[in-house]
Amino acid sequence: MIISAIVPMDDHVLFVQADDGANGLFDVKPFLHAEAFEALRDHTEFLSVHNGGYFIEWPCGADLSADTVEAHLSPAPPEIAQRIRLDRASEASRDLNRSLDEPGVEESRGGHRKHLP
Numbered sequence: 526m527i528i529s530a531i532v533p534m535d536d537h538v539l540f541v542q543a544d545d546g547a548n549g550l551f552d553v554k555p556f557l558h559a560e561a562f563e564a565l566r567d568h569t570e571f572l573s574v575h576n577g578g579y580f581i582e583w584p585c586g587a588d589l590s591a592d593t594v595e596a597h598l599s600p601a602p603p604e605i606a607q608r609i610r611l612d613r614a615s616e617a618s619r620d621l622n623r624s625l626d627e628p629g630v631e632e633s634r635g636g637h638r639k640h641l642p
Contacts, residue, residue, distance in 0.1 A: 527591065533572045
């Protein structure tokens, strides 16, 4: 499995989406007793998860392979998956609008952006 998206949720749970479109919930709580994962008890640290594609990691050094995540993935209720897709689409739209508002950036025909001198 290649991880395409990770969204940290409440109660030390991650919403995980794979590159093939499959998704699910990964509960990190069972790992928090291990020394390498102790820092993740701090919610701010937990939220700083990074997607490495074949692994997920945190700045504290804790990491999990995509195989481990896949082996412990629980089905995500459809309403959670839908809400996350909508949130991500809305965020991408806001990011695009912000970048188009940058001074010195103009959108050319075909939707390509070019920086003006």
